[in-house]
Amino acid sequence: MADFIAMGGYAQFVWGAFGLWFACVIFNIVSARRKIRISLEQAAVAAARHRHRQARKSKQDKS
């Protein structure tokens, strides 16, 4: 196990490279999910605003 961690003396380079790669994978997942969440929220807000406008318009048309 200690041998595995030592990576034949290249520990900081090997683990640094794998760590960075792993961080990049996680970053991609987190940022993509965050982006879709924000877009869904904004689309919901836009749709609600649109519904609101429509409702007001039909009310005005009646009166």
Place this chain on the structure above:
Amino acid sequence: MWTWFHKMASPPHFYRLAGIFGPWLLWPSLLLLAIGIYGGLVLAPPDYQQGEGFRIMYVHVPSAYLSTTIYAMMAVTSAIGLIWRIKLAHAVAASAAPIGASFTAVALVTGMLWGKPMWGTYWEWDPRLTSELILLFIYFGYMSLRASFEDISKADRASGLLAVIGVVNLPIIHYSVIWWSSLHQGPSIKKLGAPSISNDMLWPLLLLIGASTLFFGAMLLYRVRAEVLDREHNSRWVQDLFGETPGAG
């Protein structure tokens, strides 16, 4: 064929499909990445010259592969978007950019971490390294150019043009190790002819390259979905997604 093409390029259809296939692509890709990493870190034997240090290859090569493949895809979709005025194609290119930039940065830094123990230096203004750094700058330029426009169709046109012009850098990256004398080694896997590394070192690398591609596909679907929603805010199908429109019909 053309009706199929148009159906595929229609935002609501793509939005629905991306929502289904995104997660279905993500989880298998993560599983395959984990197997590949285990293979590369544990199962592959140490290299006779570089010892355990060669294992950096298993994250460096797939990242470098993604950096250029994603750019090539961006250039093709941008060209499609410019020529046939397909907005979805621009949305795909715009969504691919941050993913490509992140893996380009990883390719550069893992390359530096590999270079220090093997070449004795983190950085050298070598053709391969320099052209890959230029690729990173093109990604950044593409993204900041998009961000500088308020009008999304202007952003599409300007950044699409940049993506198409920037494609000249790809053959430079690819052939840099052949055209100029370079510190960087030549390719270990060739499309034609036998690879220059042994099978027990090769399979984790090929698996990681394949799994990285799937992972990119999944991330792209997530991002294009968001991009399509942003662009289609005011269209009927998006409003229908979020509850019925009163007074419809």
